Amino acid sequence: xxxxxxxxxxxxxxxxxxxxxxxxxxxxxxxxxxxxxxxxxxxxxxxxxxxxxxxxxxxxxxxxxxxxxxxxxxxxxxxxxxxxxxxxxxxxxxxxxxxxxxxxxxxxxxxxxxxxxxxxxxxxxxxxxxxxxxxxxxxxxxxxxxxxxxxxxxxxxxxxxxxxxxxxxxxxxxxxxxxxxxxxxxxxxxxxxxxxxxxxxxxxxxxxxxxxxxxxxxxxxxxxxxxxxxxxxxxxxxxxxxxxxxxxxxxxxxxxxxxxxxxxxxxxxxxxxxxxxxxxxxxxxxxxxxxxxxxxxxxxxxxxxxxxxxxxxxxxxxxxxxxxxxxxxxxxxxxxxxxxxxxxxxxxxxxxxxxxxxxxxxxxxxxxxxxxxxxxxxxxxxxxxxxxxxxxxxxxx
Numbered sequence: 343x344x345x346x347x348x349x350x351x352x353x354x355x356x357x358x359x360x361x362x363x364x365x366x367x368x369x370x371x372x373x374x375x376x377x378x379x380x381x382x383x384x385x386x387x388x389x390x391x392x393x394x395x396x397x398x399x400x401x402x403x404x405x406x407x408x409x410x411x412x413x414x415x416x417x418x419x420x421x422x423x424x425x426x427x428x429x430x431x432x433x434x435x436x437x438x439x440x441x442x443x444x445x446x447x448x449x450x451x452x453x454x455x456x457x458x459x460x461x462x463x464x465x466x467x468x469x470x471x472x473x474x475x476x477x478x479x480x481x482x483x484x485x486x487x488x489x490x491x492x493x494x495x496x497x498x499x500x501x502x503x504x505x506x507x508x509x510x511x512x513x514x515x516x517x518x519x520x521x522x523x524x525x526x527x528x529x530x531x532x533x534x535x536x537x538x539x540x541x542x543x544x545x546x547x548x549x550x551x552x553x554x555x556x557x558x559x560x561x562x563x564x565x566x567x568x569x570x571x572x573x574x575x576x577x578x579x580x581x582x583x584x585x586x587x588x589x590x591x592x593x594x595x596x597x598x599x600x601x602x603x604x605x606x607x608x609x610x611x612x613x614x615x616x617x618x619x620x621x622x623x624x625x626x627x628x629x630x631x632x633x634x635x636x637x638x639x640x641x642x643x644x645x646x647x648x649x650x651x652x653x654x655x656x657x658x659x660x661x662x663x664x665x666x667x668x669x670x671x672x673x674x675x676x677x678x679x680x681x682x683x684x685x686x687x688x689x690x691x692x693x694x695x696x697x698x699x700x701x702x703x704x705x706x707x708x709x710x711x712x713x714x715x716x717x718x719x720x721x722x723x724x725x726x727x728x729x730x731x732x733x734x735x736x737x738x739x
Contacts, residue, residue: 371560372513377466377474378563381529381589382675383701385730387473388423389676390504391415392724393436394456395429398491398657399717401650406713411456412439414674414681414714414721417707419445421678425508425728427451427458427500449507454482454497457719459584460521462726463501463512466563473731475505475512476561478520483579484544485519490578490718492656508728518557519545523582523723525558528592531565531624533558536573538581545580566624570617572610574598574636577667578658584722585669587614590632590700593623598669599633607636634670634696637687641668647716672720673697675727680704683711683720 372378391411394400400407415424423445428436429452440446453461460483463475480498482489498516505512526534539545540554549557555567573581586598597614600607618629645662653659670693673682680701684690690708698706714720 372466372474372476373560373563376468378529378531379464379466379525379527379533380729381527381592382727383589383591384529386422386677387728387730388425389418389674390425390427390458390462390726390728392453392456392458393426393428393432394717395432396455397652398654399455401647401716407717410709410711410713411724413709414724415440415446416443417679417681417709418674418676418725419443421676423447425449427453427504449504451500451503451507452496453500454491454494457723458726459523459723461497461500462522463505463510464522464525465510465727465729467729467731471731473510473729475501475510476515477501477505477512478518479516480521481519481544483521484542487544488542489544490658492654513561515561521579521582522726523579523584525562526583526588527562527564528589528623530592531563533562533564533567534570534583534587534589534595535567536570536581536583536586538572539579539583542580564624568617568621570614572613574667574669575606575610576665578718585667585672585720586611588671588673593627594630594632596632596634596671596696596700598636598671600636632696632700635689635692636670637668637685638689639687641666641685641712641715643716666715668715669720672722674721674725675701675704678704680706681721682706682708683714684708685712685715686710
């Protein structure tokens with residue numbers, strides 16, 4: 343017997359006692375219930391972000407990071423609701439900052455850091471327009487093996503709390519370590535991932551590649567998973583897919599690229615291109631690949647920036663001159679805009695031009711995002727879309 347393409351062995355594994363012992367609301371699996379992960383380019387109810395304060399991620403009291411987060415939030419709020427998470431201690435200040443913008447609401451949820459893409463819920467929808475969240479286990483990109491900080495308990499609680507605040511039912515997937523930045527969906531049954539990330543020892547080492555793929559299909563309502571070998575050079579998330587390749591529509595992707603054969607990224611991007619040229623999506627269509635150049639000059643952390651960090655014990659420590667994983671693929675697609683990171687590089691304008699051509703129905707908004715990449719991610723990493731529901735959203739009891 344199979345349900346929605348899921349094998350008996352996976353059904354048994356997911357449902358057996360211990361995997362769903364914490365689940366109180368949704369005791370089934372999204373694919374069974376007719377849910378799928380939509381593409382980011384589909385309509386949104388809004389976007390979740392988290393106010394940055396962690397001194398080990400954001401130097402100089404997070405002042406530059408906060409200014410950049412504010413610009414990104416306001417750019418998104420021009421066409422959709424933004425929910426900005428903040429601790430009770432910070433919420434008063436954050437409300438004052440956004441007092442003039444009714445489209446930005448502050449939610450008092452405390453987290454360990456500000457990576458909304460990875461700690462927020464991955465949302466799935468059904469054909470009735472109902473939206474549910476998925477609460478994956480978060481372990482700071484590798485747990486005790488190679489995680490980036492020692493304590494992530496608050497981050498791991500965030501997805502369920504966001505679902506509660508926004509009135510969404512939530513699937514408990516705490517048996518499975520996954521971050522939102524490690525998956526990209528075309529909304530039609532195809533999901534992009536990287537082997538470097540999903541097969542890393544710090545996530546689900548007890549599971550084979552086949553079991554990981556089955557689990558993704560079960561929770562994301564997917565029919566096909568495309569495994570790219572690698573991501574962006576020096577990406578400390580073990581090379582999330584959202585930094586190297588993203589859907590702009592079904593069957594069409596942008597791929598981070600370099601023409602410099604001496605750049606370490608050259609071979610990594612070519613490996614991904616070879617896979618995309620050989621593969622088809624879930625509907626059997628060949629991929630159209632648009633090459634999106636990375637910054638011409640490597641983006642590296644400076645002595646001055648390094649001096650502004652305050653690292654805690656067990657936290658990943660940066661070093662001066664370290665190359666950062668800068669990529670224009672790390673953009674966010676809002677209802678009426680595409681927010682694109684900029685690095686003060688001569689390739690900035692090329693990224694804006696290409697994405698403007700690909701998203702002719704949206705306004706491309708460039709944001710100087712060095713204060714975000716210094717923290718280890720970029721625009722996509724600090725945002726998590728909540729799909730639009732049609733009709734009344736059922737409230738979680």
